[in-house]
Amino acid sequence: MSESGRVLLDLFLLFAAAKLAGEVFLRLRQPAVVGELLAGMIIGPHLLGLVSESEFLATFAELCVVFLLFVVGLEIDPTGLWRVGRQASAVAVMGVVLPFGFAMLLMKALDRPIGESLFVGAALTATSVGITARVLSDLGQLGTRVAHIILGAAVLDDILGMLVLAVVSGLAAGALSGSEILVLIAEALAFVVLAIVLGRSAVHRFSPGLYRMTRTSNPSVLFALAITVCFGFSALAEVIGLAAIIGAFFAGIIFAEVREAPELRRSMESIYELLVPIFFVLMGANVDVPRLLSMEVLPVGLVITALAIIGKVVGCGLASYNLGLREAMAIGVGMAPRGEVGIVIALVGLSKGVVSSDVYSQVILMSILTSIFAPSLLRVILSPPKEPAAPEEASSPGEAES
Amino acid sequence: MSESGRVLLDLFLLFAAAKLAGEVFLRLRQPAVVGELLAGMIIGPHLLGLVSESEFLATFAELCVVFLLFVVGLEIDPTGLWRVGRQASAVAVMGVVLPFGFAMLLMKALDRPIGESLFVGAALTATSVGITARVLSDLGQLGTRVAHIILGAAVLDDILGMLVLAVVSGLAAGALSGSEILVLIAEALAFVVLAIVLGRSAVHRFSPGLYRMTRTSNPSVLFALAITVCFGFSALAEVIGLAAIIGAFFAGIIFAEVREAPELRRSMESIYELLVPIFFVLMGANVDVPRLLSMEVLPVGLVITALAIIGKVVGCGLASYNLGLREAMAIGVGMAPRGEVGIVIALVGLSKGVVSSDVYSQVILMSILTSIFAPSLLRVILSPPKEPAAPEEASSPGEAES
Numbered sequence: 001m002s003e004s005g006r007v008l009l010d011l012f013l014l015f016a017a018a019k020l021a022g023e024v025f026l027r028l029r030q031p032a033v034v035g036e037l038l039a040g041m042i043i044g045p046h047l048l049g050l051v052s053e054s055e056f057l058a059t060f061a062e063l064c065v066v067f068l069l070f071v072v073g074l075e076i077d078p079t080g081l082w083r084v085g086r087q088a089s090a091v092a093v094m095g096v097v098l099p100f101g102f103a104m105l106l107m108k109a110l111d112r113p114i115g116e117s118l119f120v121g122a123a124l125t126a127t128s129v130g131i132t133a134r135v136l137s138d139l140g141q142l143g144t145r146v147a148h149i150i151l152g153a154a155v156l157d158d159i160l161g162m163l164v165l166a167v168v169s170g171l172a173a174g175a176l177s178g179s180e181i182l183v184l185i186a187e188a189l190a191f192v193v194l195a196i197v198l199g200r201s202a203v204h205r206f207s208p209g210l211y212r213m214t215r216t217s218n219p220s221v222l223f224a225l226a227i228t229v230c231f232g233f234s235a236l237a238e239v240i241g242l243a244a245i246i247g248a249f250f251a252g253i254i255f256a257e258v259r260e261a262p263e264l265r266r267s268m269e270s271i272y273e274l275l276v277p278i279f280f281v282l283m284g285a286n287v288d289v290p291r292l293l294s295m296e297v298l299p300v301g302l303v304i305t306a307l308a309i310i311g312k313v314v315g316c317g318l319a320s321y322n323l324g325l326r327e328a329m330a331i332g333v334g335m336a337p338r339g340e341v342g343i344v345i346a347l348v349g350l351s352k353g354v355v356s357s358d359v360y361s362q363v364i365l366m367s368i369l370t371s372i373f374a375p376s377l378l379r380v381i382l383s384p385p386k387e388p389a390a391p392e393e394a395s396s397p398g399e400a401e402s
Numbered sequence: 403m404s405e406s407g408r409v410l411l412d413l414f415l416l417f418a419a420a421k422l423a424g425e426v427f428l429r430l431r432q433p434a435v436v437g438e439l440l441a442g443m444i445i446g447p448h449l450l451g452l453v454s455e456s457e458f459l460a461t462f463a464e465l466c467v468v469f470l471l472f473v474v475g476l477e478i479d480p481t482g483l484w485r486v487g488r489q490a491s492a493v494a495v496m497g498v499v500l501p502f503g504f505a506m507l508l509m510k511a512l513d514r515p516i517g518e519s520l521f522v523g524a525a526l527t528a529t530s531v532g533i534t535a536r537v538l539s540d541l542g543q544l545g546t547r548v549a550h551i552i553l554g555a556a557v558l559d560d561i562l563g564m565l566v567l568a569v570v571s572g573l574a575a576g577a578l579s580g581s582e583i584l585v586l587i588a589e590a591l592a593f594v595v596l597a598i599v600l601g602r603s604a605v606h607r608f609s610p611g612l613y614r615m616t617r618t619s620n621p622s623v624l625f626a627l628a629i630t631v632c633f634g635f636s637a638l639a640e641v642i643g644l645a646a647i648i649g650a651f652f653a654g655i656i657f658a659e660v661r662e663a664p665e666l667r668r669s670m671e672s673i674y675e676l677l678v679p680i681f682f683v684l685m686g687a688n689v690d691v692p693r694l695l696s697m698e699v700l701p702v703g704l705v706i707t708a709l710a711i712i713g714k715v716v717g718c719g720l721a722s723y724n725l726g727l728r729e730a731m732a733i734g735v736g737m738a739p740r741g742e743v744g745i746v747i748a749l750v751g752l753s754k755g756v757v758s759s760d761v762y763s764q765v766i767l768m769s770i771l772t773s774i775f776a777p778s779l780l781r782v783i784l785s786p787p788k789e790p791a792a793p794e795e796a797s798s799p800g801e802a803e804s
Contacts, residue, residue, distance in 0.1 A: 002640060002753070002754075003457075003461055004461050004464035004465070004640070004646060004753070005637060005640030005641065005646060007461055007464075007465065008465070008468065008633055008636045008637040008640060008646055009637040009640075009641070011465075011633045011637075012630065012633035012634045012636075012637050015626075015629055015630055015633055016630045016633075016634070019626040019630065055405075055457075055458075056457075056458060056461050059405055059406050059409055059458050060462075062406035062409075063406070063409065063410070063413075066410065220675065223672060223675060224417075224421040224675070227417055227676060228414065228417055228418045228421065231410055231413050231414035231417055231418075232414045232418075234410045234414075235407060235410040235411040235413075235414050238404060238406070238407030238410060238411075239407065239411070244406060244407060244410055267671075267672040267675075268672065269669075269672075270625060270669040270670065270671075270672055270673055271672055271673055271676060273622065273625060273626070273669075274629060274673060351404070351406070352404075
């Protein structure tokens, strides 16, 4: 069979497995992304071997993730961001600092190289807002103070996570002197600031004129412009030594507040539905499952998972302790699922050769476990006051973790 | 820069060039696809060299074209097809037979191998319905008898073209005995018939149950199912020795008549807008422009173009001669633009190693020229009766070809 025939067969298997597993996990009230990762582990080269490793798919995955991060950026409402307030900002910052610090300490204790430690730290910073938002919505608590703080902080977290990744992916290039590190940090920050400031003003100034000039319809022009900027920023970020996804993420943010953003989000929906499930299955397929389950790799993976949860619960909890223990706990647990962004950061480290295959697998494990346990735990914490008639059932930890 | 960084930079250039050139050509009242092909020729490796040849992009192009043909199939209204009638069927069949025959005769006269001749013949059969439909719509003539016949016949043409390609791509695999040829033809026809009959009944029987079972929304389930079938049929077509696009095309037809087809078409719009312009720029970039313009390659390219136009005008004209000379001419000319499908067939031949680079370039030239000239000529033929005050201007052939 030709190369393209093999790729189509792989894509068929990947996509079908993703959709099937995603659906099964949705029925189990679990995030679809967990199902997709597990499906990838099962059909990947290390277990069933239905999908083989291929250079095309590796590059294709990096293309998928560019669209994933573009959409993540696009869903951030920058005007809403200013209203997030002090409490959510404190939660976000503490929820980045503590897990990052914990990871660095663990990796130092394990004697791992500094570059790898930085990536693990970065992977532990970002919160997956989608997973927690669904739990809050299921419980009918999207309008509460806890929900507002979690969602605001999670958005800030994505931005902080990308900033951390920008610096880390520069640093990880090699052992650097102090002044080189400063230059790198300055470069990363300059990219982000220029991208947002110049990009935003350019889009705002030129797009209305562009609409008038062109013969195609407005949504279509905006779509073409957005995709062009997304590719352009991603390539630019790679050229200056950052990761492509950082460019894609900030390209998304630029377009998040244009007047036609809702149409643009709708246009991106089917691209997202096509590419992102394939991406997560591929990320699962990267995991060497037998090795992950070995005594050399699994314990550290579980420790990383524990630190990921403790870091958020303690960090975010401390920053919101003034709200009382229950709300502080809910916020800490609500910030714990890592989902997409942690995986994406691990992938960047893996493809730059800085993160080893073992550590990559441990981070995927951490993403899966935090994405499964945190929502269940959050349901337990938030449910009792809603249904005081049956507190025993809802607070059984056994059920929560099933 | 990393492999993925280079790919992103290429995609940025390809997409930006596609959208810019497409827009310019729309303003010149020319099909966007012509602008995209020319843009590819200019930025491709043979002229400016801004985009280099890469294995990834070659495979990516074959992925893009799968979605292109899926959408082409999806836009075919199978229930409307039964109403096309005898006249349009005759136009379609004659418009396939004559250009195919002309191409075979020319290639025989040039002493080219039989496999290559078959592909050139196949590339000359299919009509690009989109280009002519736009002209008819511009002239406000979409409701006329001529328009109905052209659009009906063009749809049949796509199906006949894919059937021809199915047989040809099997045949071109090598010199075969008479019985092997019969087996191949039977296999191709069996694939198509089974795909449509079994696929249609499966989709109709199972999709309502699927909607009820799943937790995601109906359009989203249908989208997942359609993409799965599209990948599956494409891979299957490759496995049995046909081209992936044949599977994609018939997968599209299967979903063209489900109740939610309009939502599915809308979902595919942004995927189409993302991938198809990139595809055409890549197809342009494959053309060795200096060589195409050399005296060895250009004259044959022009002869192929002439035969492509004469074949449709004579074939379709004869089949509709009973409508009078003017309408018969309009139908013949309206069927002449080859656009997408001719290019796609040439690509299949090129990637199977059956079509030489020179002949590929000649087919692209034919697609470009028929897509430019046929609409202009059609405007001339159809305009006079609309504005009888200025017949001189509109019928100047000089203007028509500008």
